[in-house]
Amino acid sequence: MQILDGKKAAQAIKDELKLDVAQLAVEGKKIPHLAAILVGNNGASETYVAAKVKSCEEVGFKSTLIRFEEDISEIKLLEKIEELNSDPDVDGILVQLPLPKHISDEQVINTVHPDKDVDGFHPESVGRMVQGLPAFVAATPYGIMLLLEHYKIDTKGKHAVVVGRSNIVGRPMSVLLSSNSPYGNCTVTICHSHTKNLKEICLQADIIVAALGRPEFVTEDMVKEGAVVIDVGITRVIDTSKKSGFKLKGDVDYENVAPKCSWITPVPGGVGPMTIGALMKNTYRACTLKN
Numbered sequence: 001m002q003i004l005d006g007k008k009a010a011q012a013i014k015d016e017l018k019l020d021v022a023q024l025a026v027e028g029k030k031i032p033h034l035a036a037i038l039v040g041n042n043g044a045s046e047t048y049v050a051a052k053v054k055s056c057e058e059v060g061f062k063s064t065l066i067r068f069e070e071d072i073s074e075i076k077l078l079e080k081i082e083e084l085n086s087d088p089d090v091d092g093i094l095v096q097l098p099l100p101k102h103i104s105d106e107q108v109i110n111t112v113h114p115d116k117d118v119d120g121f122h123p124e125s126v127g128r129m130v131q132g133l134p135a136f137v138a139a140t141p142y143g144i145m146l147l148l149e150h151y152k153i154d155t156k157g158k159h160a161v162v163v164g165r166s167n168i169v170g171r172p173m174s175v176l177l178s179s180n181s182p183y184g185n186c187t188v189t190i191c192h193s194h195t196k197n198l199k200e201i202c203l204q205a206d207i208i209v210a211a212l213g214r215p216e217f218v219t220e221d222m223v224k225e226g227a228v229v230i231d232v233g234i235t236r237v238i239d240t241s242k243k244s245g246f247k248l249k250g251d252v253d254y255e256n257v258a259p260k261c262s263w264i265t266p267v268p269g270g271v272g273p274m275t276i277g278a279l280m281k282n283t284y285r286a287c288t289l290k291n
């Protein structure tokens with residue numbers, strides 16, 4: 001069994017970007033600028049946004065963090081997005097999800113200008129990705145593709161089973177793995193809460209992407225010997241022995257599944273860092289496409 005080390009692969013991406021940014025500076029060109037919006041005080045979202053801002057610093061991007069109270073109105077939030085859309089210094093806009101219930105995710109996603117949609121959530125970005133056109137691809141599935149590329153995992157003709165059909169992970173993942181591209185060309189099955197015989201389907205998988213958000217859902221009896229297992233789950237589970245009061249659990253029962261795998265991602269340190277690497281790549285692209 002070998003580890004798909006997302007921390008290491010993401011560092012390689014950031015090192016490369018750092019050189020690219022230094023080159024932009026040498027050429028007197030614009031440095032990428034990411035604007036991140038965080039609404040409320042969700043602990044996990046705070047951690048993710050802080051990590052994104054820190055990564056911007058590491059690679060030499062400019063970043064702006066805009067915070068709003070939980071009770072901000074939808075209209076005020078949309079106005080801020082419009083302001084960032086028309087700010088020529090801002091290349092990428094990210095609104096951290098989930099948002100409070102009184103704000104429509106759809107309205108927010110549709111308001112971000114497609115040229116600044118570094119999260120790849122806008123319908124235009126999704127449509128372009130599905131058609132195989134150059135596009136901003138959502139950070140988690142894009143990060144997983146970059147991880148497969150980093151470790152040169154052979155995907156051609158393999159059966160990939162994606163568990164979870166969310167707009168931000170499962171569905172785009174299924175499209176990318178089936179696309180006619182170097183780390184695509186899989187035969188893909190997408191499973192969800194109404195899937196019958198989930199265990200039997202997973203047992204046929206050469207590659208499993210677990211993205212349903214249920215800790216340790218994928219167990220040893222669901223995984224074929226030699227499979228590649230990608231764990232997208234990152235749920236906070238109470239652990240009083242930890243200073244933070246919680247530990248992070250993936251969607252895969254790592255301890256028992258790992259010995260059966262050819263490759264597996266750890267949690268943390270697998271998919272998580274890659275999503276940030278992917279976001280950094282999207283932000284660089286947003287900047288250099290325009291300038």
Ligand code: GUN
Pocket residue numbers: 094095096097098119139140168275
């Ligand atoms: N919440 C969970 N994942 C993501 C992501 O990739 N982008 C944003 N904006 N919010 C998220």
